[in-house]
Amino acid sequence: MSTTVVEAIRKTVLVDFTPEEAFDLFTAQIASWWPVGTHSYGGDSVKEVVLEPGVGGRLYEVTADGEQDWGSVLAWEPPTRLVIDWQIGDARGTEVEVTFSPEGPGSRVVLEHRGFGGADPRGRYADGWDVVLAPFVETASKKA
Amino acid sequence: MGTNGIVLDALGDWTRRQIFDALRGGPRSVGELAARVPVSRPAVSQHLRVLKDAGLVVDRKDGARRIYSVDPNGLAGIRAYFDSFWDEALGRFAAEARKERE
Numbered sequence A: 001m002s003t004t005v006v007e008a009i010r011k012t013v014l015v016d017f018t019p020e021e022a023f024d025l026f027t028a029q030i031a032s033w034w035p036v037g038t039h040s041y042g043g044d045s046v047k048e049v050v051l052e053p054g055v056g057g058r059l060y061e062v063t064a065d066g067e068q069d070w071g072s073v074l075a076w077e078p079p080t081r082l083v084i085d086w087q088i089g090d091a092r093g094t095e096v097e098v099t100f101s102p103e104g105p106g107s108r109v110v111l112e113h114r115g116f117g118g119a120d121p122r123g124r125y126a127d128g129w130d131v132v133l134a135p136f137v138e139t140a141s142k143k144a
Numbered sequence B: 001m002g003t004n005g006i007v008l009d010a011l012g013d014w015t016r017r018q019i020f021d022a023l024r025g026g027p028r029s030v031g032e033l034a035a036r037v038p039v040s041r042p043a044v045s046q047h048l049r050v051l052k053d054a055g056l057v058v059d060r061k062d063g064a065r066r067i068y069s070v071d072p073n074g075l076a077g078i079r080a081y082f083d084s085f086w087d088e089a090l091g092r093f094a095a096e097a098r099k100e101r102e
Helices: A019-026 A121-142 B002-010 B014-024 B030-034 B041-053 B072-096
Strands: A009-015 A048-051 A058-063 A066-077 A081-086 A094-103 A106-114 B057-062 B065-070
Touching (some): A009 B072, A106 B072, B002 B041, B014 B030, B014 B065, B030 B041, B041 B057
Antiparallel strands (some): A009 A106, A058 A066, A066 A081, A081 A094, B057 B065
8 A cells, every 4th residue: 555645734933922812813713814815715705714612613714605614623622732624725634733832921833734645544544444345345346 | 726726626626536535545547436436437537637637646557457646746736835825824823913912
């Protein structure tokens, strides 16, 4: 089996906000800073960006036409950690993890976007199911 | 969405993403792919052509059949796209989180 692994993206920013404030800004107030003009499906027609709190919460954009999902919350641990199952722009099956830790009077925010090229656990599960289902598919394809 | 627009368009189609996801598990022939997605072989071939044009998959001949696999360089392209995507998004976030508090 050949699995392609592409290195994760890692970004760090230092901010004045405390981890509590930074976590709140990143989640509840995401619409106040997210660059929708370039980072969305609807561009300038996007009216709102919503990140619902809690595991299973949805991350989506709202336009006049309705809602478009960007992903869903896999881990919700305010004010230190957030993991999102990322679906925007095609990177389906990738994960974005954001961690917030105290740094001086403010905080350090680290974002990791990983799982490009099937390096994520779900990619391996997909392979597992392929193995399990292969005989079934084989049999189901033979009739004729 | 930037220089990787063709890549993102290629993966913007639900069926094509299913095909691409199947290839992430390992190289497969058109017939094997057609057994996994609810479209005909000719349709699978057409989707594969779009994925190939976008640089996401490569193919090689294996006897009478053609085997398709994920092109690691294509994935690197998606990664590069998101690398600058996050630079800009986090830049906006950081600017907002540096504002004076009222």
